[in-house]
Amino acid sequence: MTSVPVTPAPVVPGFHPDPSVCRVDDTYWMVHSSFEYAPGVPLYRSTDLVSWEQVGHVLARPSQLDVSAAPGSGGITACTLRHHDGRFWMVTTNLADGGWQTLVTAEDPLGEWSESVRMDEVRGIDPDLAWDDDGTLLVTYAGFGAGGPAGLVQQAVDPVTGWALTERRNVWQGTGGRFPEGPHLYRVGGHWYLLIAEGGTERGHAVTIARGPSPSGPWEACPHNPLLTHRGVEHPVQNTGHADLVQRPDGSWAIVFHGVRPRGASPQFHVLGRETFAAEVVWEDGWPRLGEWLTPAAGPVEVEELAGAALPVSWVSPRRLPGDVLTRGEGGWRLTAAAADPASDDAAFAGRRQEHLYCRARAVVAADGDGVGGLSVRMDPRHRLDLQVAGDVVRAVAQVGPLRQLLGEVAVPAGDVVLEVRAVPSEGHFSSTALGPDQLVAGVLDADGGFAELGRIDGRYVSTEVAGGMTGRMVGVWCSSGSVVVRSFRYAGADDPAAVPTA
Template structure:
C-alpha cells in the first residue's frame, strides 16, 4: 500500500482557519452536528498540531440538538484583534445564525455567544477596517437560496448589523462561492475564497482591491489551488486560510480528502486539514511545497482516565450527557430514547488514519449497546451486546443486516472493529476504500470475526454529507459499562493486521 501525502490534522477536520500570535499558531475547524463544537488546535511549526480543546465547550454556547446529519456548526474563522481572540461560526441548527465568541486565552474560557441574527448565511469571516469597524464577509442566503458573497459592518458588542449587506466578489465562475477570508497585506486588501463545490471541483481563488469592500481584481493565475482533473492521492482541495510566520514567510492551510477504491472512489475520513508554503510574486500568492509530517506516527488513545479526552464528541448532545465515570469504568446510558429515531446514543472519536482499530471492553448486563464505526445515524457498523448474544450489525440507509452473531457469557466482553485495506484490482467495482471487520477478542488474544462490510457503505459518497467516520461506544436501551476503550491508528497496514 502506497502511503499518500499525509494531512497535518488527519480525520474529519474540515474548513480550517488559522491565526498566529507570537510563536504559536491556533486553528479551528468545523464540527457540524457534534458537541462540543469547533475543535481547537495549536502548533509552533504548522506541521505538528495538538488538540487544545473546543471553543464551544458548554451547552450555553452550543445547541445542536435539532441538527440533522452534517447540520449545525460550519466553517469557523479565528482571529486576534485588540488583545483578544475572536471566533465566529454559523450554527444552522438553532435559528440564531452566526455565533461570535471571544477569549483572552484561547485555552478558555470563551465568552457566551453574541448572535448575529441579521447576518444570514454561512462561512462568516472577521476583518477590521482601518478605522476599527468590524466587517463580516460571508456566503449570503436569500429567499431564493444562496445570494453570493456579501459583506456587512457589525457592532462587535451587540452583533447588530450596522449596514445593509453589499455584494463583493463572486469568484471566477465556479459554483458555490463561499469560505471568504479578507486580509490587509501591504497596500491591498486580499479576498481569499473557495468555489467549485466541496467535491471534486473544489478550488481556492483570490482577488485584491484597495478597499475591503471592493471592487476586487481577480488574480491572473487563479485558481490558487485545486486538484480537479489531476492525478493525486489528495482530492477536493479547497477552503483555505493564509497565515504569516514570525520571519515574514507565508503558509496556507486547506482541506482535502484521500479517496480510495474503485471509480468513482470513496473517502471515509472526511475532509482533512493540509498545509503548504506560500510565496509571493508580483503581489500575488503562489502555492509552494506541501508541509507534510515526516513520519507516520502511530496514534494510541485510551479511555482510561477520570476525564474524557478532548477528541471525544457526540452527535446532537454533549458526551457528558451520556457518559458518567465510576470506579467500574464509563457508564453509557440511553437517556429518553425515541422509538421513532434510528439514532444511537453514541460517543466517540474521529477515525484519523487509513488503517485503524478500536477495542472496547464492555459489560452490557444492564442494557444493550457496544462498539460502533459511524458515518451518520443511517450508516454505521455496530457490535451489539444484547444479553448473552453479540451481533455484528450493518446499517446502510433503511437496511439493517445482521452479519453474524454468537453466544457469550454475561459480563465483560472484548469487542473490536478494524478498518483494514481492501484487496483487489483497481479496475474492479468490488474494490472498496477499505474493509470494516467486526468481532470478539478472546482470553488468549485471538480474534473471532463476526462480520465484515465493504467500507464504501460507511463513506461520504454513500452516506452523503460533510463529515467523516467516528469510532466509539453506544447504548440503545438501559446502560452499559465501558471498562476500557483503545484506539490505534496509522497509515501503514502493518499496524492493524488484516484478518
C-alpha cells in the same frame, strides 16, 4: 491484496474540515467546523504548522452551543479565527438553532470563551472577520436570500450587540465556479486580498484570490487563479479547497486547506471526511503562489482513551455533549441510552474521529441488566457497523440507509466482553466495481487474545459518497437500551496497514 499508494499526510487527520488559522507570537492556533457534534469547533495549537495538538473546543458549554435539533451534517459550519486588539475572536454559523452567526472571544484561548453574540441579521454561512482602518468590524460571508444562495456579501457589524450596522453589499463572486464561499480578508502591504473557495466542496473544489484597495473592493482577480485545486488531476488528495493564509514570524507565508483521500474503484470513496493539509506560500509580483506541501511524519498511533477520570478532549457526541450520556463510575464509564430505537438519531453515541486510513478500535464492555450497546464505527446513524452486546450474545450488525442486517453472532460468557472493529485494506483489482476504499471487520476477542470475526462490510457503505453529508467516520461506543459499562477504549491507527499496532 492490492497495493496501497503513498499519500501525503494531513497536518490534522480525520474529519477536520474548513480550517481557519491565526498566529500570536510564535504559536499558531487553528479551528475547524464540527456540524452536529458537541462540543463544537475543535481548537488546535502548533509552533511549526506541521505538528498540531488538540487543546480543547471553542464552543464547550450548552449556553454557547445548541445542536440538539441538528440533522446529520447540520449545526456548526465553517469558522474564522482571528487575534485582534489583544483578544481571540471566533465566528461561525449554527444552522440548527435559528440564530445564524455566533461570535465568541477570549483573552486566553485555553480558558473559557465568552458567551455567544448572535448576528440574526447576518444570514448565510462561512463568516469572516476583518477590521477596517477605522476599527469597524466587517463580516464577509456567503449570503442566503429568499430564493437561495445570494453569493458573497459583506456587512459592518457591532461586535457587542451583533446588530448589523449596514445593509449587505455584494463583493467578488470568484472566477465562475459554483458556490463561492469561505471568504477571508487580509491586509498585505498596500492591498486588501480576498481569498475564497469555489467550485463546490467535492471534486470541483478550488481556492481563488483577488485584491483591491479596500476591504470592499473593487476586486482584481489574480491572473493565475486558481491558487489551489486538484480538479481533473491525478493526485491522491482531492477536493482541495477552503483555505486560510497565515504569516510566520520571519515574514514568510503558509496556507492551510482541506482535502480528502479517496480510494477504491471509480468514482472512489473517502471515509475520513475532509482533512486539513498545509503548504508553503511564495509571493510573486504581488500575488501568492502555492509552494511545497508541509507534511508531518505519519507514524502509527496507539492510545488508551478512557483510562482517566475525565473524557478525552477528542471525544464528542452527536447533538449533545458526551458527558450527557457517558459518566464515570465504579469500574468504568457508564453509557446510558437516549432512545429505544437502535437506528434513531437519538441513540447514545460517544467517540472520536477515525484519523487514519487503517485502524483498530477495541472496547471492553459489560451490558448492565437489559442494556444493549457496544462498539460502533459510523458516518451517521444510517451508515454504520455495530458490535452489539445484549445479555450473553454479541452481534455484528450493519446499517446502510434503511436496511439493517445481522452479519453474525456469538454467545459469550457473562461479564466483560472485548469488542474490536478494524478498517483493513480492500481486496480486488482497480478496474473492479467491487474494490472499495477499505473493509470494515467486526469481531470479539477470546481470553487468549484470539480474534473471532463476526462479519465484515465494504467500507464504501460507511463513506461520504454513500452516506452523503459533510462529516467523516467516527469510532466509539453506543447504547440503544438501558446502559452499558465501558471498562476501556483503545484506538490504534496508521496510513500503512502493516504498521497498525495490534492494540
